[in-house]
Amino acid sequence: QQQVKQSPQSLIVQKGGISIINCAYENTAFDYFPWYQQFPGKGPALLIAIRPDVSEKKEGRFTISFNKSAKQFSLHIMDSQPGDSATYFCAASINGGATNKLIFGTGTLLAVQP
Amino acid sequence: NAGVTQTPKFQVLKTGQSMTLQCAQDMNHEYMSWYRQDPGMGLRLIHYSVGAGITDQGEVPNGYNVSRSTTEDFPLRLLSAAPSQTSVYFCASARGVLNTEAFFGQGTRLTVV
Numbered sequence: 001q002q003q004v005k006q007s008p009q010s011l012i013v014q015k016g017g018i019s020i021i022n023c024a025y026e027n028t029a030f031d032y033f034p035w036y037q038q039f040p041g042k043g044p045a046l047l048i049a050i051r052p053d054v055s056e057k058k059e060g061r062f063t064i065s066f067n068k069s070a071k072q073f074s075l076h077i078m079d080s081q082p083g084d085s086a087t088y089f090c091a092a093s094i095n096g097g098a099t100n101k102l103i104f105g106t107g108t109l110l111a112v113q114p
Numbered sequence: 115n116a117g118v119t120q121t122p123k124f125q126v127l128k129t130g131q132s133m134t135l136q137c138a139q140d141m142n143h144e145y146m147s148w149y150r151q152d153p154g155m156g157l158r159l160i161h162y163s164v165g166a167g168i169t170d171q172g173e174v175p176n177g178y179n180v181s182r183s184t185t186e187d188f189p190l191r192l193l194s195a196a197p198s199q200t201s202v203y204f205c206a207s208a209r210g211v212l213n214t215e216a217f218f219g220q221g222t223r224l225t226v227v
Contacts, residue, residue: 004156006156034215034216041220041221042220042221043118043204043206043218043219043220043221044157044204044218045218046215046216049215089156089157101147101159101162101172102149102157102206102216103159103173104149104156104157104158105156106155106156107156
């Protein structure tokens with residue numbers, strides 16, 4: 001049972017375009033929603049995170065949009081660059097963001113073509 | 115600044131063998147976790163710890179044991195390896211305060227034949 005559903009599985013975007021990755025969750029007890037970026041052969045690294053009392057958070061070219069009523073959140077990468085090519089995971093946790101118990105989506109492989 | 119260090123990076127085991135995956139962090143983090151990553155399934159939590167002497171099961175604990183005798187170390191033991199345990203294993207640590215970043219190691223790629 002996948003508690004956090006992520007789509008699409010893979011995504012190809014042209015350089016300068018907008019990359020959008022979507023996630024949906026079932027458990028309304030989730031209260032922390034991070035996105036992780038993973039390059040081949042490396043461990044995931046935190047990209048950006050949001051709490052459910054905020055509808056949007058922006059850090060540079062990366063924005064999380066959060067819709068609490070729909071139980072959905074998404075990652076937008078503006079002006080996508082070839083260096084953004086990686087696998088992106090959404091995640092969720094409860095208990096005030098206990099980051100030792102993250103529930104991950106299945107991942108999106110992003111390829112940004114030059 | 116080492117962060118989270120996992121050893122070994124690669125390992126091949128025969129079915130039925132046992133082994134320990136090592137994880138050490140030098141950030142004095144209270145929270146540590148083990149995840150396995152399989153194609154199309156994301157990362158799934160195996161076991162976690164909220165401090166020395168305290169461990170608990172995650173989503174997929176069967177076939178694995180953990181212990182936390184020190185803040186720094188959180189080894190993962192495979193009791194009797196099975197081909198279904200072929201995966202990439204990641205150790206992570208976090209400070210333990212609300213909504214803090216989890217830092218991941220570089221992973222151990224395990225193949226059970």
